[in-house]
Amino acid sequence: MIEAHQLTKRYGEKTAVDRLDFVVRPGAVTGFLGPNGAGKSTTMRMIVGLDAPSGGSVTVNGRAYARHTAPLREVGALLEAKSIHPGRSAFDHLMAQAHTHGIPRRRVEEVIGLTGLQSVAGKRAGAFSLGMGQRLGIAAALLGDPATVMLDEPVNGLDPEGVLWIRNLLTGLAADGRTVFVSSHLMSEMALVADHLIVVGRGRLLADTTVRELVERAGGDTVTVSSDETARLREVLAGPGVEVTGAAGSEELHVSGLSSQEIGLRAAEHGIPLYELRSRTVSLEQAFMDLTRDAVEYHATTDVETPGRAA
Template sequence: MIEARQLTKRYGDKTAVDGVDFTVRPGAVTGFLGPNGAGKSTTMRMIIGLDAPTAGTVTVNGRRYAEHSAPLHEVGALLEARSIHPGRSAFDHLMVLAHTHGIGRARVTEVIEMTGLQAVARKRAGAFSLGMGQRLGIAAALLGDPQTIMLDEPVNGLDPEGVLWIRTLLTGLAAEGRTVFVSSHLMSEMALVADHLIVVGRGRVLADTTVQELVLQAGGDTVDVTTDDPAGLRRVLTGPGVEISGRPGSEQLSVTGLPARAIGLAAARHGIALFELTARTVSLEEAFMELTKDSVEYHAANTLVGAA
């Protein structure tokens, strides 16, 4: 379990993390989302003691990271996959880490097989592709068989088979009762694997929720309806939990809170003709963009290369 209480980090006049409170619980995959500059990496660095908080606390399994006598057995982390000696082989890199905790050679061999590194285990890590570097970083995170696993952008550089492998690994670790904390910009992957979400923006927690709840708050399932009697359809559909929007004078309405089937049946009962009935679902990416739209620090210019 990871617990942050009023966790704060300042760099001079810049507040990177601002009084953050959250709990990452075992038995679930928790996604850690936010725009660039939101404070995700700084928060993760504070969790494993690479940065000291300006204020507040963060603990792993009830203790600060530095207080654990064998931290690799408590939390395995991947923050920067390329932070390895380029002249050292994958096997030797893992053996060096293993020696610090009295971990045997058999476990090194086991995580090499678990992460698909058998064919390159004796090759220099400096020549690895980005995807192989990611696999080595994940192997290092799993080396101590920790109860808490924290990964920053674990699918970077992985091919489709590797992405599927990561997806299966994360859900499998959570199913074993471990705490799994994952930062990613790939909303499609988070929608598939995350049981819980912590969303930050400008150093503050914007949401501590599930994927389903976040999508629902952003509009959930919306049905677009076109009719020659929008006012009559509004009257028929109005009820608790139903929201109806549409431009004045337009024949099209957008309805949330009712499925397309219920709308069609209600219109038929009251003799209201429908010309279009289209259901659309808000994606996690759309919900994330809506939630963080006022927290984006770096915006791309809306220009076209080569435009006259």
């Protein structure tokens, strides 16, 4: 379990992380989301003691990371895949880490097999592709068989097979009862793998919720229905968990909380003619963009002038 209480990090006058409170619980994949510059990497660095908080605290399994006598057995972290000696082989890199914690050679061989590094285990890690470097970083994170696993952008550089492997790995670790904390900019992957979400922007907590709750807050699944008897239709569709909106006098209603099929069946039971049923599903990406719109520090411009051409 990871627990942050009023966690703060300042660099001079710049506040990178601003009084964060959150808990990452075992048995679930928790996605850590936010725009570039939101404070995600800084937060992760503070969790494993690479940066000291300016205020507040963060613990892993009840203790500050530095107070664990065998930290690799408590939390496995991938923060920068290329943080390896380029002249050292993948096997030797893992063995060097294993020696610091009395981890046996057979465990090194296990994680090499688990991460698909068998064919390159004897090769110099400095020549690895980005994807193979990610696999080596994940192998190092899993080396101590830790109760908590924290990965920063683990799918970077991976091919489709590798992305699927990561997805299955994360869900499998959570199913084992481990705490899994993973950051990613790929909303499609987070929608598939995350049970819970922590969203930050400009260093502040924006949401601590589930994927479903975040999507529903942004509009969720909405059905647009047209009829010339919208007043009766409103009455027929009303019920717990159902929201019906639409301008007075309009022949169009927007309904959340019921599927197109359910709306059609209710209308038919009451003899209400329908002219249109159209479903709209809000994606996690759309919900994320809506939530973080005012917290994005780096905006690209679409008004680009081509060099050498008059504006």
